[in-house]
Amino acid sequence: MxxxxxxxxxxxxxxxxxxxxxxxxxxxxxxxxxxxxxxxxxxxxxxxxxxxxxxxxxxxxxxxxxxxxxxxxxxxxxxxxxxxSKAEKRQQEEEARRDQNEFAFATYVDTFIHRHAVKKKLRSTPDIEAVFRRDLKPRFGDRSIKALSRSDITKALDEIGDRSGSAANKAHKWLKKMFNFAVERGDLHGSPMDRMRPPHEEQSRERALDDRELRPVWLACEAIGYPFGPFTQLLLLTGQRLREVAGMRWEEFSEDAREWLIPGARTRNKQPHLLPLCELARSILLDIKARGIDSELVFTTNGRTPVSGFSKAKKRIDNYIAERPESVGVVAPWTFHDLRRTTATGCQRLGIPIDHTEALINHTGRRRGIVAVYQLYDYRLEKAVAGQRWAEKVISLVGS
Missing domain, CATH: 3.30.160.390 (Integrase, DNA-binding domain)
Known part of the structure; x- marks a missing residue:
């Protein structure tokens, strides 16, 4: 040469x-x-x-x-x-590199969340991100979504289900939605999860804590302290949804902390919700304020984002209850959402009219225009009375 x-x-x-x-x-x-x-x-x-x-x-x-x-x-x-043949091989290699980058599972998940959840402003976006981050990204990593088989997915859901049937069902739900999203965009010809049923049968939840259960839960909240102790207590006292309470900002409260205006951007029905606060809820908030936490958020661990890690917090409460001999066998399994149902059920037992109770917990449909404006003040007095009566009932049960 x-x-x-x-x-x-x-x-x-x-x-x-x-x-x-x-x-x-x-x-x-x-x-x-x-x-x-x-x-x-x-x-x-x-x-x-x-x-x-x-x-x-x-x-x-x-x-x-x-x-x-x-x-x-x-x-x-x-x-x-x-x-x-060489050109075809080069094209195949280029497609493989494209798959490795654009269709790598972890990368495509981010695309799905951005274009489906974030752009549609789904309130469940943080939950969707958590499901993929905790249970699916570690399993599939950089594998191309085109290479994932039904068997791969079934095995992953089985492993998740060994830990939690509910977690496996959530993984199934959002993974299936992501594959359908890919099919709609033309990125996949078909979904490997087509007609795949959830791996575990969901149990209908109609749980409300009874009077005997409230005291052990309340005392556990006092024991674990800020942020999840008072957070859980406010869930019970206000009957509001988990993320509405978790995302509380000081600017949402009146100057004397007697009213809480939840902006429509944070409510399920997209309408602002004015909630008069009972004295006990107000005192809890003032105690938090007195801690001098430098943040616009009421509940935060880093000063920048609302609290998360609810399953770990719930486990701390459960562990405290399990360690108290007087609480053994008293408190049945429960979830944070059961506290909202407990508030509603408790108000009903007190004889509070159903429309007043629903106004209190913001269990209403969409309202627009002038109706939406006046809805802010509908049942204002009735909500205040219902909230205070429920708080008094809680106080009588927990001894605060």
Whole structure:
């Protein structure tokens, strides 16, 4: 190869192998030396084509290049165009790299969350992110979503289900939605989860804590302290939804902390909700304020974002209750959402009219225009009375 003389500028010199027809070497005026093969598809009468095997040097020596040329000529003999085959292989490699980047599971999850959950302003976005982050990204990582089989997904859901049937069902729900999203966009021809049922049967929840259960729960909240102790107590006293309480901001309260205006951006029905606060809820908030936490958020661990990690917080409460001999067998399994149902049920037992109770917990439909404006003040007095009566009942049960 080194014996081939450099050609004049703009020219190329060739040296053809005497034993393997079509195999040769080429050198440019800049000194670039390459191995190549000339061949004809269909024999004589058809135009010749040239394919570059590679540049001289590692890994291409004359012997290795000759072996490659012989393999390519065998393809020609079989009617396969090496140049077209090389282009196809290059395209496949490019598609594989694209899959690795764009369709890697972890990357595609982020695309799904951004374009489906965030753009649609789903209130469940934090929960969706948590499901993928905790249970699915660690399992599938950078694998292409195109390569995931129904069996892969079933095994993952089985493993999640060994820990929690509810978690497995949530993983099933959002993973299935993501695959349907991919099909709708044309990124997949079909979903591997088509007609796949949730792995666990959901139990209908009609749970409300009874009078005996409230005291152990309340005392556990006092024991674990800020932020999840008072957070749980306010869930029970106000009957509001978990993330509405978790996302409380000081600017949402009146100056004397007697009223809480939840903005429509944080309520399920997208309408602002004015909630008069009972004295006990107000005193809890004032105690938190007195802590001097430098944040616009009422409940936070870093000053920048609302509290999260609710399952761990719930476990701390449960562990405290389990360690108290007087509480053993008293408190049945419960969830944070059961506290909202407990408030509603408790108000009903106190004889509070159902429309007043629903106004208190903001269990209403969508209202627009002037109706939405006046709804802020509908049942204002009635909500205040209902909230205070429920708080007094709680106080009588927990001894605060």
């Amino acid at each position: 080194e014996a081939i003389a450099l050609p004049a500028k703009g020219k190329r010199n060739h040296l053809w192998d005497e034993t393997l027809k079509g195999f040769g070497a080429m050198v440019t005026h800049t000194g670039v030396r390459s191995y190549l093969l000339q061949y004809r598809m269909g024999g004589r009468g058809h135009p010749s084509q040239t394919i570059t095997i590679g540049r001289h040097g590692s890994p291409w020596t004359a012997e290795k290049a000759r072996e490659q040329a012989a393999d390519l000529l065998e393809l020609v003999r079989k009617g396969v165009d090496p140049k077209a």
